[in-house]
Amino acid sequence: MKTFNVPVIYRSPLISAIKNQRKQQDRMKKDFTPTELDFGPIKIKLARHFGFCYGVENAIEIAFKTVDENPDKRIFLLSEMIHNPHVNNDLLDRGVQFIMDTAGHQLVPWESLQADDIVIIPAFGTTLETERKLASLGIEPLKYNTTCPFVERVWNKADQIGKKNYTVIVHGKPKHEETRATFSHSQAGTPTVVVKDIKEAALLAEFITGQRAPEEFNDLFKGQYSPGFNPSTDLQRVGVVNQTTMLATETQAIADYIRQVMVTHFQLTEATAGERFADTRDTLCYATNDNQTAVTGMLLEPADLAIVVGGYNSSNTSHLVELCEEKLPTYFISSPEKMLSANAIDHWDFHHSQEIKSQEFLPDQPTVTILLTSGASCPDALVEGVIRRLLSFYQLEHKADEMALID
Numbered sequence: 316m317k318t319f320n321v322p323v324i325y326r327s328p329l330i331s332a333i334k335n336q337r338k339q340q341d342r343m344k345k346d347f348t349p350t351e352l353d354f355g356p357i358k359i360k361l362a363r364h365f366g367f368c369y370g371v372e373n374a375i376e377i378a379f380k381t382v383d384e385n386p387d388k389r390i391f392l393l394s395e396m397i398h399n400p401h402v403n404n405d406l407l408d409r410g411v412q413f414i415m416d417t418a419g420h421q422l423v424p425w426e427s428l429q430a431d432d433i434v435i436i437p438a439f440g441t442t443l444e445t446e447r448k449l450a451s452l453g454i455e456p457l458k459y460n461t462t463c464p465f466v467e468r469v470w471n472k473a474d475q476i477g478k479k480n481y482t483v484i485v486h487g488k489p490k491h492e493e494t495r496a497t498f499s500h501s502q503a504g505t506p507t508v509v510v511k512d513i514k515e516a517a518l519l520a521e522f523i524t525g526q527r528a529p530e531e532f533n534d535l536f537k538g539q540y541s542p543g544f545n546p547s548t549d550l551q552r553v554g555v556v557n558q559t560t561m562l563a564t565e566t567q568a569i570a571d572y573i574r575q576v577m578v579t580h581f582q583l584t585e586a587t588a589g590e591r592f593a594d595t596r597d598t599l600c601y602a603t604n605d606n607q608t609a610v611t612g613m614l615l616e617p618a619d620l621a622i623v624v625g626g627y628n629s630s631n632t633s634h635l636v637e638l639c640e641e642k643l644p645t646y647f648i649s650s651p652e653k654m655l656s657a658n659a660i661d662h663w664d665f666h667h668s669q670e671i672k673s674q675e676f677l678p679d680q681p682t683v684t685i686l687l688t689s690g691a692s693c694p695d696a697l698v699e700g701v702i703r704r705l706l707s708f709y710q711l712e713h714k715a716d717e718m719a720l721i722d
């Protein structure tokens with residue numbers, strides 16, 4: 316896979332050495348067991364895959380290069396480039412401005428933009444409406460485009476099935492930038508509706524089967540369907556695509572469920588299911604798949620707790636937390652400093668969207684085993700920082716240096 320020029324501050328020689336060693340031992344990526352770092356009283360089991368993905372490295376390379384090459388120009392990002400506060404703050408420090416926040420609220424008025432400004436499209440992509448807006452201001456919308464190719468692959472899939480008269484069901488968070496972009500591209504070619512989870516998929520199924528009156532649709536799916544969407548006629552042939560960072564198991568469950576509803580309701584067979592349900596497997600990106608499978612592999616190991624590092628608004632990171640929470644006490648932190656001491660930790664409760672403090676997160680016992688991973692937008696340097704901070708609570712920080720030297 317292509318390598319990118321990412322600022323060295325985000326890299327970690329220690330983590331790179333571990334990743335390279337695992338890669339050499341397992342080129343086909345079949346081994347999802349974690350890497351065990353045994354420091355005596357503290358053992359850290361590091362997920363097989365974590366950290367910056369292709370799309371994030373691509374976006375970082377383009378954004379930093381653009382800043383370096385254009386010192387005399389005003390540079391804007393449509394919104395956060397990726398969901399990581401460290402990377403976004405570094406760009407802000409270099410004078411880059413965000414036009415919108417992650418919820419789509421305007422921070423910089425469109426009217427203040429000029430034709431010679433640079434506007435960078437983030438890794439999530441953007442809507443066709445925004446592209447048109449930029450063009451109307453004289454700004455070439457795709458000149459500085461960091462949209463991830465794996466997101467574009469979803470748009471292409473939606474386009475392909477739309478051309479075959481399937482309605483597109485997007486499994487995603489309706490307000491997430493990527494889902495808004497995918498929705499915009501898909502609805503340009505075919506009726507489109509967003510479902511955020513299996514409950515909404517079940518609700519949609521009631522319109523497919525006629526158990527619910529079509530009049531209820533507009534209220535129940537407010538803001539999540541394309542203009543003119545008619546549940547009576549637009550749910551006859553469907554296909555499911557997803558926001559690339561959703562939980563793979565949930566997307567699969569939704570696709571399987573909707574397929575079964577179509578098969579039963581329209582009295583299809585396995586052989587004829589394709590008449591009304593498009594095959595759209597494979598719209599999860601490789602990084603989401605690898606990172607989630609690595610967490611599943613990591614959770615097979617006995618441990619006392621899990622730590623997940625990443626931006627609090629990162630969708631892919633919150634899904635890793637969700638998986639860990641099913642098995643273990645789990646702490647979602649954005650940086651090593653969130654571990655205030657061996658006793659206290661500030662961590663994100665994504666169920667209630669708030670940071671909370673927990674005491675005695677490290678159990679008082681002779682040996683503590685910790686599972687550790689990070690999201691696709693989290694620099695490896697932060698994961699190394701977490702390892703070092705944990706070791707410092709046991710006066711073992713020198714062990715990380717020794718390990719870096721050995722590798």
Ligand code: SF4
Nearest residue numbers: 368370463465559600
């Ligand atoms: S998580 Fe996947 S889709 Fe998203 S930026 Fe990374 S590689 Fe692209």
